[in-house]
Amino acid sequence: MCPITNTNFSYSKTLMEFPVDFIRFLTSATRVVVLTGAGVSQESGLRTFRDAQDALWAQYKPEDLASPEAFARDPKLVWDWYAWRREAIKGVRPNPGHYALVEMENRIPAFTLITQNVDGLHRFAGSRNVLELHGNIQRVRCAECGTFTETWGDDTESVPLCVVCGGMLRPDVIWFGEALPRAELEAAVKASRSCHVYFSIGTSGVVQPAASLAYAARNNGSVVVEINAEPTPLTSKVDFAFHGKSGEILPDLAKAVWGV
Ligand code: OAD
Numbered sequence: 001m002c003p004i005t006n007t008n009f010s011y012s013k014t015l016m017e018f019p020v021d022f023i024r025f026l027t028s029a030t031r032v033v034v035l036t037g038a039g040v041s042q043e044s045g046l047r048t049f050r051d052a053q054d055a056l057w058a059q060y061k062p063e064d065l066a067s068p069e070a071f072a073r074d075p076k077l078v079w080d081w082y083a084w085r086r087e088a089i090k091g092v093r094p095n096p097g098h099y100a101l102v103e104m105e106n107r108i109p110a111f112t113l114i115t116q117n118v119d120g121l122h123r124f125a126g127s128r129n130v131l132e133l134h135g136n137i138q139r140v141r142c143a144e145c146g147t148f149t150e151t152w153g154d155d156t157e158s159v160p161l162c163v164v165c166g167g168m169l170r171p172d173v174i175w176f177g178e179a180l181p182r183a184e185l186e187a188a189v190k191a192s193r194s195c196h197v198y199f200s201i202g203t204s205g206v207v208q209p210a211a212s213l214a215y216a217a218r219n220n221g222s223v224v225v226e227i228n229a230e231p232t233p234l235t236s237k238v239d240f241a242f243h244g245k246s247g248e249i250l251p252d253l254a255k256a257v258w259g260v
Pocket of ligand 1: 037040116134229232247
């Protein structure tokens with residue numbers, strides 16, 4: 001199905017039109033998968049993880065904050081970091097890229113949105129078939145018994161405790177070294193293996209197993225597309241790569257394909 005390999009485009013509103021082949025594939029595609037990463041939320045004002053100047057990980061080592069070992073070593077530090085991120089998300093709104101993906105879902109019969117983001121902005125925008133591979137920062141559960149809780153205090157001297165068993169509460173996100181939710185991962189793999197077009201958007205593509213989904217799609221003959229501010233390790237393997245902001249490219253794409 002792939003006509004052209006490794007065609008890269010620097011996106012610019014004035015200089016570029018989407019390639020005719022690409023528009024044709026998208027227009028006729030009935031099964032589409034989109035994988036998103038932190039870059040999709042960047043234009044909403046949230047920081048990404050690995051971009052040099054403005055990245056969360058530039059200040060903190062991931063293993064110091066986002067792992068079971070880190071939580072065992074210093075639970076309050078980890079709790080406070082997530083509380084700070086949760087606070088940063090409050091008041092943040094989806095951007096035009098999120099809404100363009102809703103428009104896509106409205107027009108494509110089988111549309112699966114797989115996200116590594118824990119910010120919940122896709123659902124906030126109106127996306128329905130969303131697989132949250134890395135959990136959701138707004139949910140909190142007991143680290144011991146797994147009970148979810150709706151209320152807790154962030155300004156306590158120590159990590160809030162579970163009312164059921166007294167264990168420490170933690171965010172319902174996936175930490176380094178933890179398994180992804182099985183049902184979500186299986187659904188993501190299945191959708192990626194059977195889609196006509198696969199998009200990798202705003203992700204550096206270095207965290208597994210999410211990064212491997214593009215290869216699952218490619219090996220099964222789908223057209224693979226990347227939208228990213230910069231080239232990534234995936235760029236040389238895709239059929240079409242558009243470099244620029246997803247909050248600009250996606251709305252223009254929706255307009256070019258469906259006139260919305
Ligand atoms: P990264 O921070 O690794 O990558 C963000 C990507 O978005 C980079 O490739 C940027 O070039 C790109 N980008 C930035 N702004 C953009 C924009 N406006 N439009 C398009 N692209 C833009 O974030 P992820 O790939 O999401 O996992 O990171 C994957 C996982 O690593 C996260 O889910 C998190 C982290 O460890 C866990 O916490 C388990």
